[in-house]
Amino acid sequence: GEDVEQSLFLSVREGDSSVINCTYTDSSSTYLYWYKQEPGAGLQLLTYIFSNMDMKQDQRLTVLLNKKDKHLSLRIADTQTGDSAIYFCAVGQNFVFGPGTRLSVLP
Amino acid sequence: SAVISQKPSRDICQRGTSLTIQCQVDSQVTMMFWYRQQPGQSLTLIATANQGSEATYESGFVIDKFPISRPNLTFSTLTVSNMSPEDSSIYLCSARDQPDTQYFGPGTRLTVL
Numbered sequence: 001g002e003d004v005e006q007s008l009f010l011s012v013r014e015g016d017s018s019v020i021n022c023t024y025t026d027s028s029s030t031y032l033y034w035y036k037q038e039p040g041a042g043l044q045l046l047t048y049i050f051s052n053m054d055m056k057q058d059q060r061l062t063v064l065l066n067k068k069d070k071h072l073s074l075r076i077a078d079t080q081t082g083d084s085a086i087y088f089c090a091v092g093q094n095f096v097f098g099p100g101t102r103l104s105v106l107p
Numbered sequence: 108s109a110v111i112s113q114k115p116s117r118d119i120c121q122r123g124t125s126l127t128i129q130c131q132v133d134s135q136v137t138m139m140f141w142y143r144q145q146p147g148q149s150l151t152l153i154a155t156a157n158q159g160s161e162a163t164y165e166s167g168f169v170i171d172k173f174p175i176s177r178p179n180l181t182f183s184t185l186t187v188s189n190m191s192p193e194d195s196s197i198y199l200c201s202a203r204d205q206p207d208t209q210y211f212g213p214g215t216r217l218t219v220l
Contacts, residue, residue: 097149
């Protein structure tokens, strides 16, 4: 089955850029997704990228896709304390989720 | 985008009882799903809720334990039956919209004593 991996923790200083990485095994997904989960809340769809794209930018968010290496990343520019959350990538026809990366933003 | 609501938002239940969670979507969607998120874990798909027919369960989940209904294109229920403390988790409803994007409800936080 699909295997999706992420680093579990990331700490950055406020104002720096954050890069959250995701690797996967299934290359059949048309779209690949990033979700954000704040404490005690459900999942918020942040952004997604179509599989025939290399990059997508949406305000402070940049998604990079390397299909050859099956690597997806989410870059958050000018990271703020409100960005502290768990970030999940999801790939594949059946929306298989990675384990989530807990982003901590230090003042 | 689809807006999804769930009831209840949280509950504390006794061992051996059952709880039914309701999920309402503000628009008609083709597919609805139920996920479980155990403490500190990622999401695990329980089943796909099929409108007008039996749900499709993932490996490790069975209808007797997690009966699901989906009477129309905007509503679904998940029942957690004969609960044990191991069922303590967040249960999330999800709906798939166009273009192939998936949205989540706020979740139901269940604690079983």
